[in-house]
Amino acid sequence: MVKKLMQLDPWLEPYGDKLKARHWHILENSRRILGGKSATEFALGYLYYGRHRTDGGWIMREWAPHANKIVLVGDFCDWQDDARYEFTRDGGDWLLELPDKLLQHGDNYKLHVYWDGGDGYRIPAYARYVVQDDETKLFAAQIWQPKQEFKWTDRGFRSPADPPLIYEAHVGMSSEREEVASYAYFTREVLPRIKRVGYNTVQLMAVAEHPYYGSFGYHVANYFAPSSRFGTPDELKALVNTAHAMGLRVIMDIVHSHSVKNEAEGLSRFDGSYSQYFHEGERGHHRQWDSRTFDYGKPEVAHFLLSNVRYWLDEYHFDGYRFDGVTSMLYYSHGLEKSYSSYDDYFDGDVDLDALTYLTLANAVVHGVKKHAITIAEDMSALPGLAAPIDVDGIGFDYRLSMGVPDLWIKTLKEKKDEDWDLTHLLHELTAHRPEERTISYAESHDQALVGDKTLIFRLADADMYDHMLASDTDLVVERAVALHKLIRLLTASTHSGGYLTFMGNEYGHPEWIDFPRPGNGWSYQYARRQWSLADDANLKYSQLGSFDQALTTLLRDVDGEVDYRYIHQGDGVLSYMRGNYLFAYNFSPAQSYTDYGVPAPNGKYTAVLSSDSKEFGGQGRVDSHVAYMATSGQLMLYLPARTALVLRRDK
Structure with a gap:
């Protein structure tokens, strides 16, 4: 197997022994974790754990090895401990059976978990719907079991042909009004727009429940619960179902690189211990991200995460994932302050082989469950084999994000005059990729739009955008900005080595940054929205940039070859x-x-x-x-x- 990867990239030959050791570790570690099951079968844990209906009522299961008592509390018992709702222990698992009429659609509930020296209220790890109380601001699991089950109509859906033209989107900030937009709004107003401008893949951010809206969805607390701040589970299903009817693929950001450190809402100290899901000691804390880091080598943790991978494919019909923070997962150092300029950087002992095993299994689950699903790695290090098929000793990702491309454009715009742009360097960097991988190119994503940074159009035009974006205006600064905005996007998109991505609104030069409501801005939604009316006004240059982007996506669908x-x-x-x-x-x-x-x-x-x-x-x-x-x-x-x-x- 290793020989196949080295045939694709002969520069790997001096590292053949280390590649073989990596391959052996992944195989042996996979066998240990799976325990004789296939990856797709192993990933069905969500059908066992959590809350499920039975012929006689309900059954609930939780994994909490360090707990010594668990009691179900909720609306049905006025949030008081009652011996009738106490779980029974079975090794590290806990079990509770309840009559059907006790729990009703819309009921809120939690677990009261006791451990040596303390106790706390916890949201079940496999909770499928979590809501926040408007007054107390506390989160609780909620039963979503409507009488009318959602009816899917996408049975004949076929994923669009390559290349994937990805529209990165955030449901909450998709409205022009200063509010949190809903799944229903996005379905009604934004999906038709995405289809019209020519993208074939919708990448949804912030799907899994997260306590803090301003985290952009990257501090996940409840991995099996679609965020209730955008609507109900059925409304998310309707979004995906409608997108499929339009011929659009829908993938989601999946955040398995770390977890929110909140204990009342998330997994940290779920059963009183710091190391149930996460690494022991300092390694279990991601100091730069202020979060917790998973122990991927523990079978129970792999079971939880792999089940989460399969859950969204099965339950919500997603068509794949963009795996967030893969670089952080891959290396003990989290890839911080490393340039990855030499092959030695990949074989110096910094690679976390447990994480590599987990990612290999995750890709096996995705492609085993849904043949045409795609996986994208957010990785800046370009680890050899990461985006190569598993059968050639790869990790199995279909694509890797070309994270260096937006940095390249920012550096060029900040440091060089127009006439000094190094065209040879630009073309080399835009077409560079590992020989075994396909990449997703992008000039800018949500990262470049966040407050404290600048979008490309704002970097080019700055304050002149506020006064000179009429189509009839001939302001030289804005004329330059509009011209270069088009050239940068065309050059980036047409040299892609697999696919192309844009962030919602950037395609027409959205004028402002993204700043979620927070104390520092008076909890304002002014910059956590998208001003679609600018793109729809034919009297503005935004409309002209949007028209160019639509022509660009039409062109890209027919461009192939080297x-x-x-x-x-x-x-x-x-x-x-x-x-x-x-x-x-x-x-x-x-x-x-x-x-x-x-x-x-x-x-x-x-x-x-x-x-x-x-x-x-x-x-x-x-x-x-x-x-x-x-x-x-x-x-x-x-x-x-x-x-x-x-x-x-x-x-x-």
């Missing part, structure tokens, strides 16, 4: 390349336009299919898209105005 016929003239600011039958030509010069500029291309007839200079995209309309182009002697002659890009298709 980047070829590269041409760079640094002095002229000209860059071009072929991708399949498409020629991409850019003039990054801020002032110099070129007539009859020759770029290399296969001989034949070409048709212009996209010009960033079109007036509908906020350009000056200097390129005649009706002109026929003919490449002869391996060269195509083009008119390239300053700060524009032209895409031509070679006729068959």
